Amino acid sequence: MCASSPWNWSRGQSLAERIEASGRIDVDEALEIARRIALALEAAHEAGVIHRDLKPANVQVVPDGTVKVLDFGIAKVVHALETSPDLNQSPTTMLPTATGVIMGTAHYMSPEQARGKPLDKRTDIWSFGCVLYEMLTGRTPFAGETITDVLAAILDREPDWTAVPVTSSPIIQLLLRQCLEKAPDRRLHDVADARISIANAIADPDGGIARLTETDEVVKPFWRRSIPASAAAAIAAATALVVWVLAQQGIQPPKPPMTTKLNIVMPSYVQMQAGGLPAPLAISPDGTTLVYGGIEGGLGRLYLRLTNELSATPLTGSEGGYNPFFSPDGEWIGFAANNKLLRVSASGGPPLPISDIVALRGASWAPDDTIILAPGLTSGLAQVSAAGGELQAITTVNPDRGEDSHRWPQVLPDGKTVLFNIVTSPRYDEAEIALLSLETGEIAVLPVVGADPYYVPTGHLVFGRGRSLLAVPFDLQRLEVTGAAVVVVEGVFITVEGPGSAYFAVSAAGTLVYKPALPSDRRLVLVDRQGKEQPLQLQPGPFTAPRFSPDGRQIAYEIDGDIWIQDLDRATSDRFTTDPANDNTPLWTRDGESLIFSSSRVGFSDLFRKPTMARSSAEQLVPSANFQFANSFSADGRFLLYTEQGLATGWDIWVLPMAQPDKPRSFLQTEFGEANAVFSPNGQWIAYTADESGGDEVYVAPFSGEGRRVRISSDGAHSPLWGRDGSELFFWSPGARMLMSAPISTEREFRVGAAQPLFGGSYFVAGAAGRIERAFDIAPDGQTFVMIRQSDQEISDMVLVLNWFDELKRLVPTDP
Secondary structure, three states, rough: OOOOOOHHHHOOOOHHHHHHHOOOOHHHHHHHHHHHHHHHHHHHHHOOOOOOOOOHHHEOOOOOOEEEEEEOOOOOOOOOOOOOOHHHOOOOOEEEEEEEEEEEEEOOOOHHHOOOOOOHHHHHHHHHHHHHHHHHHHOOOOOOOOOOHHHHHHOOOOHHHHHOOOOHHHHHHHHHHHHHHOOOOOOOOOOHHHHHHHHHHHHHOOOOOOOOOOOOOOOOOHOOOOOOOOHHHHHHHHHHHHHHHHOOOOOOOOOOOOOEEEEOOOOOOEEEOOOOOOOOOOHHHHHEEEEEEEEOOEEEEEEEEOOOOOOOOEOOOOEEEEEEEOOOOOOOOEEEEOOOOEEOOOOOOOEEEEOOHHHHHHHHHHHHEEEEEEOOOOOOOOOEEOOOOOOOOOOOOOOOOOOEEEEEEEOOOOEEEEEEEEEEOOHHOOEEEEEEEOOOOOEEEEEEEOOEEEEEEOOOEEEEOOOEEEEEEEEEEOOOOOOOOOOEEEEOOEEOOOOEOOOOOEEEOOEEEOOOOOOOOOOOEEEEEEOOEEEOOOOOOEEEEEOOOOOOOEEEEEEEEEEEEEEEEEEEEEEEEOOOOOOEEEEEOOOOOOEEEEEEOOOOOOEEEEOOOOOOOOEEEEOOOOOEEEEEEOOOOOOOEEEEEEEEEEEEEEEEOOOOOOOEEEEEEEOOEEEEEEEEEOOOOOEHHHHHHHHEEEEEEOOOOOOOEEOOOOOOEEEEEEOOOOOOEEEOOOOOOOEEEEEEEOOOOOOEEEEEEEEHHHHHOOEHHOOOEEEEOOOOOOOOOEEEOOOOOOOOOOEEEEEEHHHHHHHHHOOO
């Protein structure tokens, strides 16, 4: 026994009291206790006595260190307390069944005991395995809020094997699996064999498997290191011994689960949110339920899909919803929609309001039924009761440190610490990863950076950076990073600005789901009104936001955070911006002598202007703490329409007088989202996208503000674009996947005719769910469009990885 153990042996505490007071027990100490329990059970079984109610409360150590197993063979008859505050300490229970009664304590019942079947000594071996597991992990192997839930877990689920300390002997890890085999005929048959295994593990903690010393090579992954012959022989001998022992008992050694990767292909009429709304992925703790954001017919909502079913269903009342997250028991789903935090039952029903928010940037449902969240774009963290109430701030953004916001919180298993991002860089995947103590309010910054940090029970922090998921070993007891970051999944969709999130989710059961990164095989193509394509002489790449110059001879576009200009006559492309910041969404001035674009040079996405010919630096137009995207110039070049994301109202449309750039004014600023505004050729009308109907639709309103506005589309649409003479208005229909043309008449009053399809296909047509950046343009001749051709799977698929924890532990060992 360890001299430093917090257990006061002289008081003779039970194991239940010990675990409740201090959590899991040191491996060496736990094995000695388990060995003595096995001795007591062995003596009882030899005398023909079956305990039937072995649990930590019935194991006690007297002052001299002797282990006593109490209450052999008793059957206390009490009523089943479905609402017992602590089922682990619930009394012996008797439940009626079709064949008799169930006697025992729920968390430690064997499957045959839970079914009310006849029992033999193998039921005690199961309970012994439960007690050993609880000593090593500090928790029961099968949990639930009610006795019914616990029994269901015993019958149908596996324990979380990743919770067993990696420092425990391989012999003990195998023994636990043998004891907790659900089928009695496959379970360890005699507790004496368990005692022998424990004794062997105590004598040889490594179980015959060599461990690295300080002089061993640690740079290479462990599976690429050479194994000394002596160690290989020891491994082979130990393996042979285990296989031989199991063969004598007719038991097959358990096979480790295989990591399996599956593609989730969504229906063609549903597009996954990508780029416009943050973190559209969540998976239930048990890995059986997936929730994601999708767009159907221009309407954004959340979809729920069970992993054992082939189709998904819309989540009730989730229109406009984003950023879903589960309650710890998986029974509730929280999400944000229309400036509110809501929750809805995973089994159905209307959503219930929790609180008002500005824009959700991450939330975590704590075990005490509080929610820790980031309720705004530039806010600190707050907490609120899941039942509803007022937000209470728990962190404050410190601008003196260059902090922009606190985001993506996760309550760690101790319930007292929050893992989160501190945004201090224009690139969200370079945000600081920090810890907050809910007890003291202290914040500690960890020595790693990345987006959306998440702790998984294997002892790792997982986060996004670039186009990959990385992981570092993390000591949950000391709250410290204990190793270097390693790439564990490549090709993951991560937004480095805007929402700034990594599109992945991990369940406690070891299932990973993620959206693949956008492929780099997009092509810029010229398309006529009949849909005939002519590829531009450019290498494939992740193109966005192409724009024709006023004379139609050049196209500006963004790729990998820089703006380029393609000369159509010479078939050459030149880099226009080279700043390390992210430059995007270019717009030509009316004279063609400058480009307006968004950049993170001094903020997170502000408007800049730079001449196309002179070697001069870019100048900032409208200083702001909000995101800005240039949309359209008036015909005379006097006014610029741009979209800005307000703290309280979301996306709004603003007007910038170019002669007075210090005096911008709002054109449309409501509680709904309005964006992507474009001037008509005569400058009298503005077409734009708004979501006030519940989904994106196209509207036209007079620039003067006098007169009525007209709704152009009805089945979902975005990205409006005027024809050269103003007699037609183009827009994209995501439901039909077609570019539409609606005839316009303004002779006496504004009139719009029925829209007709021009052409369709697999085109990347809009970033940010169609709300912010239009991803196509029309040439001055009114006949030619520049489009971005993409693959059909670019925004449709997700990847599901089963048993991912095995691969994670293999790639990033937590025990050096």
